[in-house]
Amino acid sequence: MSAHGTATATPLLELRRLRIWSGWGETRRAITTGTDLMLGPGETVGIVGESGSGKSLTARAIVRLLPQGVSADGSVRYCGRELMGLAEREMHRLRGRDLSLMFQDPFTMLNPLLRCGEHIAEMLADGDARVPRDRVREETLRRLAEVGIDDPLVARRYPFQLSGGMRQRVALASALARDPKLLIADEPSTALDVTTQAEILELLRSVQRARGMGLILITHDLRVAFTTCDRVYVLYAGSLLEVGDAASLEREPLHPYTLGLLLSEPSVEQKLGELSPIPGAVPAPDQVADRCAFAPRCRWVQDVCRASRPDLVEVGPGHLSACVRLPEIRAEMTELRDSVLHRAAEVTPVEGERLAVVEGLVKRFELGRRRHVDALKGVSLKIGPRECVGLVGESGSGKTTLGRCLVGLETPTDGRIEIDNIDASDYTRASKAERARLRRTVQMIFQDPYSTLNPRHTVGRTLSEALQRAGVIGRRAIEEMMAELLHLVGLPRAYARRRPASLSGGERQRVAIARALAVQPKLLVCDEPVSALDVSVQAQILNLFRTLQQELGLSYLFITHDLAVVRQVADRIYVLLEGEIVESGPADEILSQPKHPYTRRLMESVPGAASRTG
């Protein structure tokens, strides 16, 4: 097993042919198809994969906390001890004390009825030994300090009184309470804002180093894995495609999938001419059980890839890849990588005309008597025709409220909105004709692809309803327009008969875009339209936005927290902080030389940004 790199004599954790199944008997389906993993003491490894890759279930299989109807076989050895056959009682004793788990969602992970201190004290007490109360209290505070919470009052707060980042710190402290030798962190930073995300990752790293414990970081983000881990395992549709040192993997990914992931990821440093998405979507693991899992989406695929399932083969020191064609295509891969990363787009600034103007917009939410929140405190911005304006901010900055005001889902408290020379400050007061014109000028794309479509309506029904609103009459005309719309967003015509439940996230978002385009709007307000999508799909949708802008002359207000995304699409950027715009200007200028300290902090928090600019 020398191929696994730095790991020495007895590994802390060793997975061999770990397979996870869902269901029983005839209906049993594979979720992962044999994962080998090795973790030395004090080592950090990352498991990277998109949704459906089986990464979270792998973590759960290690601690044997699989959901009902899911089972695992193979071998899990912890300090040389086989865990798979262990009695539940023994396993229970290992959990928390030796192996600890930390989850993604800081909002549901803590018991809302327990104070933060109690979460940690509960873990410290550990059943039998009776510890004096003040000793427990002291220890709790020490543990909180370890995760960077110096304020002793936090121990007496309830989880809902804390921010997401603080909650994640408390969760980490309680996961560490029994001094585990191995911590498994499942997307610990995904639900957090960029700046908080960077802090949590840094904290994890420093705690891991100080304690010399093993850490398995599960993430969908290659950059996060590269900056945090020693070694990275790339998991795709239930099988490992590539394993290697973080540094060598980042320098030269040796599997087409890893390369594809890296290339489809929008870059913060520069606007690329066109993103290179991976076509299609992640297949179900059992559909590709007898071939290379990535074969259906690989640009280099040949018959040999479909003939059998390729094994991981050593391709460099400590670097394994499951690509059978690697020797033939290695040069091509490098070439592709260089060409894509150096294909910068020309930036065309637009000046002059204005499509939408927002002046001094204030939105106050009343929360009851004498309590209110000012979501927007006098925001002004302009959107020109054929311009893509990025609105960047973290959660709570008021960016979504601004977007909702533009399309009339919220009525501003004060200020003015003018769209296409119509006063749109208050949709309810506009005349009927004006309102109808506004509705046909501005449309909105929502974040969550899973609830953006009516689950009971077919795609065709959704689109034809929108077309009818646009004044298209007659079945034939509607059907023609519908086919055109579907074609525009890159979906086959037959999709009109499908229901949302049978569509992937990316496909749903395409249908939502088609629905918005049905009324031939001039401005699309996009509220985090790609943040719920997998990286490879995200690039497809971003490319679609660009194509549509060129073909239809659309303007966008692109609301996002993701600087890399905004760099790829936006011409100009506004940075929103707590309801106020702190910086604005051309995208390139702001992202290359941020002036406001907040913007600078945002830039520094992007995973991998610092290492790459350095």
Next chain:
Amino acid sequence: MKLEETASAAPVPASVGVTPRAGRVPITVWIAMVFVLVAVVCAVFGPQIAPYRANRQDLLLGTVPPGGDHLAGTDLLGRDVLSRTIVGARTALVGPTIVAVGAFAIATILGLLSGYLGGVIDSAVMRWVDFMFALPGPLIAIVIVGVAGGGFWTAVVVLVVLFTAPDTRIVRSAVLEQRPLPYIEAARTLGISKGRIMFLHVLPNILPIVAAYVVLDFAFALVSLAGLSFLGLGVSPGTADWGRMLFENRTILFTNPLAALLPAAAIVVTAGSINIIGDWIYQRISIR
């Protein structure tokens, strides 16, 4: 790099293309369905199936225990208990159906208006619901039906009104859950009318919940109506009705136990079966 003894030991099972089977109908649901089907057949064809006319009296015979000509015996007036139970299925099913469907028809409209439009309409509807909740339901039913002189239809109408209040709350909360979802907001930004959004977008998505509660209401109405009949407030005296039979025949429990127990069992089994089916329907619809 010698990885494992080539993975031939346990080859990946040929499960490619296997789609999860649509859940098989559980045996309890089958049994419940059979019971309900029997009840429905009795309700429709009762008089044709029954061995005797339900109201044929045989005063000379009087009460006889089960057996012989009368499978379930006779009651005080010598009427055949089995025939009366079969024929009694009609009032037992028609009343609750009207109550459940009627109450939910009203509640769906009120709940949609109040949940989707909000504001004054919402306050008005909800205050009315609060008022109805403050009333002791069964007692009010007894008083009104008693004062109005009883009768099956009075009881049904009173129950419809009583059931509407809690049902409105259920529908309203389901509407409130759908309202902030992007697909509704997208419909609003397209300028689709409120009525269309309420009935074409929101309603289909809350139907599973409504359907499940209609069924629950049915079972509850069945028991309530039988209760009113038992108190002598429902159907007119002499009518073959399960609740009424329970009341009339409780005195002969030791001479012919089936005279009271058979209608009682019919009430319990029908209400229970309907509940089981309701749960099953709800699970099936809400998966999709």
